[in-house]
């Protein structure tokens with residue numbers, strides 16, 4: 699068994715889409731960053747890569763590479779799935795915490811789990827997503843950013 703941790707944070711800015719876990723949310727503010735700035739998928743990819751000691755998403759999908767501009771992070775997640783399998787691992791389970799003051803994420807958690815488990819070719823029951831606010835404190839609490847933390851457990855094939 700191998701465990702990995704991932705963390706990511708993106709700034710909330712006007713005139714950007716807000717995409718979390720592959721779901722596009724109705725919001726006046728969206729996330730700034732490379733690809734589609736899906737902070738949830740980014741944290742998960744780093745946890746998976748970390749568990750396999752395969753580096754991080756910055757190495758595999760450099761923000762300076764135009765090929766990854768505005769690309770769906772779910773597509774990048776499929777690449778990570780293949781890297782993990784290629785290194786001789788299968789995914790036991792993953793767990794993610796999303797920290798956002800708004801929008802309300804809970805109603806969309808099941809849809810996010812389905813999209814992410816589909817991209818990883820694993821059962822939806824092995825993908826857990828939890829949402830919390832930051833109680834008005836810090837960057838997330840002041841609606842300046844949304845962050846996510848993830849943990850992944852891999853099994854040797």
Ligand SMILES: [Zn+2]
Nearest residue numbers: 706731737740
């Ligand atoms: Zn990111």
